[in-house]
Amino acid sequence: MKSIKTLIVAAAFAGLFGGMAYAQSAHEIVVPPRHSWSFAGPFGSYDETQLQRGFKVFHEVCSNCHSMNKVTFRTLAEKGGPGFTKEQVTALAATYKVKDGPNDAGDMFERPGRAADFWPSPFPNKQAAAAANGGAAPPDFSVIAKARTYERGFPWFVFDMFTQFQEQGVDYISALLNGYEETPAEVTVPDGKYYNKYFPGHVISMPPPLQDGAVTYLKGADGKPQAPETVQQYSMDVAAFLMWAAEPHMEQRKEMAFRIMAFLLVFAGLLYFTKKKIWANVEGHA
Numbered sequence: 001m002k003s004i005k006t007l008i009v010a011a012a013f014a015g016l017f018g019g020m021a022y023a024q025s026a027h028e029i030v031v032p033p034r035h036s037w038s039f040a041g042p043f044g045s046y047d048e049t050q051l052q053r054g055f056k057v058f059h060e061v062c063s064n065c066h067s068m069n070k071v072t073f074r075t076l077a078e079k080g081g082p083g084f085t086k087e088q089v090t091a092l093a094a095t096y097k098v099k100d101g102p103n104d105a106g107d108m109f110e111r112p113g114r115a116a117d118f119w120p121s122p123f124p125n126k127q128a129a130a131a132a133n134g135g136a137a138p139p140d141f142s143v144i145a146k147a148r149t150y151e152r153g154f155p156w157f158v159f160d161m162f163t164q165f166q167e168q169g170v171d172y173i174s175a176l177l178n179g180y181e182e183t184p185a186e187v188t189v190p191d192g193k194y195y196n197k198y199f200p201g202h203v204i205s206m207p208p209p210l211q212d213g214a215v216t217y218l219k220g221a222d223g224k225p226q227a228p229e230t231v232q233q234y235s236m237d238v239a240a241f242l243m244w245a246a247e248p249h250m251e252q253r254k255e256m257a258f259r260i261m262a263f264l265l266v267f268a269g270l271l272y273f274t275k276k277k278i279w280a281n282v283e284g285h286a
Helices: 002-028 046-061 073-077 088-093 126-131 157-161 166-177 229-246 250-278
Strands: 068-072 097-100 109-112
Touching: 002 157, 046 088, 073 088, 166 229
Parallel strands: none
Antiparallel strands: 097 109
16 A cells, blocks of 8 residues: 555656656747647537638648648549539649659659549659758648657646547648748757748758739629638638548547437437346346
């Protein structure tokens, strides 16, 4: 018993000093602000209009450097996505050249893209991508909204398990796109690099990709854009689109989870009443 108490006290001190150590280093970490996303929580779903705007930002800006080679064109027309028609997807795919082959002569060739093709990379290989971007190859965007995150520290990660907070990735992407600032006097940034307060280490190779008015959104009935054409809005929209790219079947997954939960509740009720019926006339189990 004494050893157990000793372990408990040791664990408490470890947690205390661990939290203090994190607090001491927290001034070096700029935590991205939390945003309200339509797809957050167990009842959340994607905003189709926002996904369409985010795709437009990705298509016109991000895809010039970044690939998305785990997402097929036809996924854009699936339920729970941006809501494009099959005809729109086919026309979009045909604007790209895809390497295919070999043909009957054993040669590789290029052909117009098809809906079943994966989104092509703007560079032929990783080395070419790095050479065109100052030695740092731009990462693939297929699952980046799930792959990127940040440390929230204790006790927040405990709360996240109960609140089902899983939007660190999109919060980080949105913050990163808004995090470019003038380099502080005490920081040295090498030539060809940029200062970003949300990027780990604060020195990033990617130049600011977005500017106000860079992407033109569709206009509504009143002749005004559907959303503000600002860096803040662009970053939110493209982050939401990248979340969808990382998990295009999220809505179906949540729908299936609710069906399973409903089935388990009904099944548990049937088992309970079956048990009551079977043991009702048995002495001592009434």
